[in-house]
Amino acid sequence: MSAPKPHQVTSPPLPWAERVYVLLAMMFVTLLVLTNIIGQKLFVWFGETLTAGIITYPLTFLITDVVSEIFGKRRADRMVLMGFCMSLLMLVIVQISIALPASPFWTSTIAEGLDNGEAMQNAWVASFGVGWWLVTGSMTAYLVAQLTDNFLFHFWRGVTRGKHLWLRNNGSTMVSQLLDTFIVNSFLFYGAFGWEFIQGIQVMAVIYLFKLAIAACDTPFCYLAIFAVRRFIERMDSDFSVLRTT
Numbered sequence: 001m002s003a004p005k006p007h008q009v010t011s012p013p014l015p016w017a018e019r020v021y022v023l024l025a026m027m028f029v030t031l032l033v034l035t036n037i038i039g040q041k042l043f044v045w046f047g048e049t050l051t052a053g054i055i056t057y058p059l060t061f062l063i064t065d066v067v068s069e070i071f072g073k074r075r076a077d078r079m080v081l082m083g084f085c086m087s088l089l090m091l092v093i094v095q096i097s098i099a100l101p102a103s104p105f106w107t108s109t110i111a112e113g114l115d116n117g118e119a120m121q122n123a124w125v126a127s128f129g130v131g132w133w134l135v136t137g138s139m140t141a142y143l144v145a146q147l148t149d150n151f152l153f154h155f156w157r158g159v160t161r162g163k164h165l166w167l168r169n170n171g172s173t174m175v176s177q178l179l180d181t182f183i184v185n186s187f188l189f190y191g192a193f194g195w196e197f198i199q200g201i202q203v204m205a206v207i208y209l210f211k212l213a214i215a216a217c218d219t220p221f222c223y224l225a226i227f228a229v230r231r232f233i234e235r236m237d238s239d240f241s242v243l244r245t246t
Helices: 016-038 057-071 073-099 117-128 132-159 165-192 197-217 219-245
Strands: 042-045 048-051
Touching (some): 016 057, 016 073, 016 219, 048 197, 057 073, 057 132, 057 197, 073 117, 073 132, 132 165, 165 197, 165 219, 197 219
Antiparallel strands (some): 042 048
8 A cells, every 4th residue: 555645634434334324314314305395295095195205204214213223312313403404405495496587498398288488487386386384384393203203212212221122113203203294284284275174184194194004114124224234334344444454
């Protein structure tokens, strides 16, 4: 190995545990930003109305639990705050893109009726435009739910003395998802959509039941992810320490 050049800045290699944490945080932030983008779409599945955010958002709680178990509550909370800041940045940039004047040459062949700039601008606003109701609801629900999830996860970890991962995984997620579902959809359904109270509660109940099912299904993946991440870190750090001594 050649000697470092004069004035060359050298630093010790980043431990594999730190690299894995960065990767998990990147996945978490990506899923969260995607949730804020696709969450406005409502779709019908088995005759029930759901939000498209149900595809990505439950996965953020899985990652939060994995990070909490391996890296601790402080780092999990730090990841949650990072996601909050990046979501706000995304919302600001999207609003700037909406404010930019549309070109008359802006058209699309993907969908019908989008053959001029005005139609494209209307579609853009409809797809990405968010009112303060939704922004406030989404950000409030996110912080409350994720920080509650971290708190309850470690509360149950202390009660069970580090045993019964399935209990803290499901217990923390079920409560936090209930809070998230009620807060964000109250802002969306009543503030943005102007729904009647009963209609909103019915849709929220269905969404929450689907989230409970997803939370129950992700328990084996939580065990698998924690086991795989720990083994990977131990293996890579062990191999790297051997390389440094040879």
